[in-house]
Amino acid sequence: MAKFHFEKGHMVPVPSHSIIPERDLGSAPVLECSHLGIQFGGLKAVDDFNLTIGRTEIAGLIGPNGAGKTTVFNLLTKVYQPTMGTILLNGQDTSGKTTAQINRMGIARTFQNIRLFNNLSVEDNVKIGLHNHNRYSMASGVLRLPSYWKQEKAAHERAMELLSIFHMEDLANHQAGSLPYGAQRRLEIVRALATDPSLLLLDEPAAGMNPSETAELMENIVKIRDTFQIAVMLIEHDMNLVMGICEGICVLNFGRVIAKGTSKEIQENPAVIEAYLGRRKEG
Amino acid sequence: MKKRSMSPASRSAFINYGIVIVAYVVIQILLGQGALSNTLQSLLVPVCCYIVMAVSLNLTVGVLGELSLGHAGFMSLGAFSGIIVSFALQDVITLAPLRLVIAIVVGAIIGGIGGVLIGVPVLRLRGDYLAIVTLAFGEIIKNVIMVLYVGLDEEGLHFATSQSNLKMAYEGVAIIKGPMGAVGVTRLATFTAGFILVLVTLIIVQNLVNSRSGRAILALRDNRIAAESVGISVTKYKLMAFVTSAALAGAAGALFGLNYSSTMATRFDFNTSILILVFVVLGGLGSIRGSMIAAALLYILPEMLRSFAISEYRMLIYAIILILVMLFTNNPKLKELIAKIVPKGKKKGGEVNG
Numbered sequence A: 001m002a003k004f005h006f007e008k009g010h011m012v013p014v015p016s017h018s019i020i021p022e023r024d025l026g027s028a029p030v031l032e033c034s035h036l037g038i039q040f041g042g043l044k045a046v047d048d049f050n051l052t053i054g055r056t057e058i059a060g061l062i063g064p065n066g067a068g069k070t071t072v073f074n075l076l077t078k079v080y081q082p083t084m085g086t087i088l089l090n091g092q093d094t095s096g097k098t099t100a101q102i103n104r105m106g107i108a109r110t111f112q113n114i115r116l117f118n119n120l121s122v123e124d125n126v127k128i129g130l131h132n133h134n135r136y137s138m139a140s141g142v143l144r145l146p147s148y149w150k151q152e153k154a155a156h157e158r159a160m161e162l163l164s165i166f167h168m169e170d171l172a173n174h175q176a177g178s179l180p181y182g183a184q185r186r187l188e189i190v191r192a193l194a195t196d197p198s199l200l201l202l203d204e205p206a207a208g209m210n211p212s213e214t215a216e217l218m219e220n221i222v223k224i225r226d227t228f229q230i231a232v233m234l235i236e237h238d239m240n241l242v243m244g245i246c247e248g249i250c251v252l253n254f255g256r257v258i259a260k261g262t263s264k265e266i267q268e269n270p271a272v273i274e275a276y277l278g279r280r281k282e283g
Numbered sequence B: 001m002k003k004r005s006m007s008p009a010s011r012s013a014f015i016n017y018g019i020v021i022v023a024y025v026v027i028q029i030l031l032g033q034g035a036l037s038n039t040l041q042s043l044l045v046p047v048c049c050y051i052v053m054a055v056s057l058n059l060t061v062g063v064l065g066e067l068s069l070g071h072a073g074f075m076s077l078g079a080f081s082g083i084i085v086s087f088a089l090q091d092v093i094t095l096a097p098l099r100l101v102i103a104i105v106v107g108a109i110i111g112g113i114g115g116v117l118i119g120v121p122v123l124r125l126r127g128d129y130l131a132i133v134t135l136a137f138g139e140i141i142k143n144v145i146m147v148l149y150v151g152l153d154e155e156g157l158h159f160a161t162s163q164s165n166l167k168m169a170y171e172g173v174a175i176i177k178g179p180m181g182a183v184g185v186t187r188l189a190t191f192t193a194g195f196i197l198v199l200v201t202l203i204i205v206q207n208l209v210n211s212r213s214g215r216a217i218l219a220l221r222d223n224r225i226a227a228e229s230v231g232i233s234v235t236k237y238k239l240m241a242f243v244t245s246a247a248l249a250g251a252a253g254a255l256f257g258l259n260y261s262s263t264m265a266t267r268f269d270f271n272t273s274i275l276i277l278v279f280v281v282l283g284g285l286g287s288i289r290g291s292m293i294a295a296a297l298l299y300i301l302p303e304m305l306r307s308f309a310i311s312e313y314r315m316l317i318y319a320i321i322l323i324l325v326m327l328f329t330n331n332p333k334l335k336e337l338i339a340k341i342v343p344k345g346k347k348k349g350g351e352v353n354g
């Protein structure tokens, strides 16, 4: 194991938290984490994680299996409370917030092992994503007051509009759990977008997709960034996808950042090559 | 785009209203012709109460996905508070239906408060704590009411733990007498009141489920982590479902309590909670119609079988009907078959509205 341990000297010097320092970060970057870390028992699953993401950046988070990528997403969304470090979201401190509050502050995500509301319709899945954007009270709902009808109509229209990103309008009445795998992954993205995030986290969005589906997904991720003007951070093992659309890439190994940079810099980085080749030799 | 096409959920809701209204009209006609036996007539109000109990428990167990083993406890709260209120107001409000409505509303409020008291601490925990706490709650309520004495004189209501401690004026009357329960209750409940309560319950539960709040509750049941990730606050919506369910049970309890001249706390024990749970499970978790039908059939049936000549086969027939109800409401193959026969059956979209 010692072979894969990266000592300080081996590490690529990281001048700034930002993957691409020259990027326009606006008045405040979407995300700024410093010294983020979590420990499970003795295992430092993520350690000293520093990252800044610009307002409309597409960032990639890569690394071998078990590197801690999903754990980073779980820290950002407070599924796990970090044991160290701080996370600023649109300039605001997120310490002490719950997962639901984090979503309202602007982070939406998908899951590596898909988590849809399987027994509900596709349309209802999206409408649940719109939960905090159509705000009529329980009483208006039970008494069917005008605000109920007005906002339900708006929610329906918005849900259809969002589903049309992936041409899924025809599936609106299908049960989410009965959709094919690829469609379930796309529905998760639509549901996340419905919450109107400023940062979208995608955990292995192309997993289980065939090459043509993946190509379409790549186009759509860029389209989503362009139309919604949001930042996207994605975890992916498909290097064509990562190198193709990520403007900045961050490489994790054993819970630590071993490299940051553009796709070209990452591909040529000896530490990254070693991490991946080392893993291949072992596996 | 067709504008006025009804969603499967609302169609299903309207079918349920239809079933209830038709059943009410048919029973009224039968009553008018004197075609119902005394036994059956005496079952009409309690059946309505049990339908409300089953539909409201389904909100907690089927829609929210939390197990409650003390639903009868909320019924008990509603029954005794309803009895006390109706008794205390009998000289002030002489109009019986109005007094009944007030008693039901108070029963619902007290039931709802019970729901808040249990829900606030327990529903923030993860795991099946609700089952164990509601079980204890049901038993506690029963035992508290068994030592409760309530009386009324011109000074107002007196509460105590024994008859002598009531310290009432000479002409004061005790309405709740510890282990004897409530005695000398003026029977205000009517079948029409029961019918209206069922209808109101259906409107509340179905409209809640088919709204923004209801979707949040369903989302929590289906996948809590995903629901949180889209900004749904867990405790708020769990409480909403649980308290609504408790309040409706309180309302049903008030109607139930005012249907008998005497009611004991042991009427609302653990067995009653389990009986209601059986209605819900057999009717199909999340299926409102299933709860309604299961509660009505399984409550009336044992009594009806008793009055027929075949009474020695009563339990056998009861068991067969239990199995049939279960098959009809839970078996997907059978559901498909029914959907084929009845062409306008509901499409894909969820097991929730039924």
Ligand SMILES: Nc1ncnc2c1ncn2[C@@H]1O[C@H](COP(=O)(O)OP(=O)(O)OP(=O)(O)O)[C@@H](O)[C@H]1O
Residues within 6 Å of the ligand: A040, A045, A063, A064, A065, A066, A067, A068, A069, A070, A071, A072, A112
């Ligand atoms: N809740 C937890 N308790 C204990 N250990 C955990 C927990 N969650 C993750 N880990 C550990 O943290 C490490 C990183 O896991 P993580 O799921 O973040 O990896 P990953 O980079 O997403 O891998 P993959 O590419 O396989 O998805 C693993 O060793 C894992 O076993």
Ligand SMILES: [Mg+2]
Residues within 6 Å of the ligand: A069, A070, A071, A112
């Ligand atoms: Mg992972």
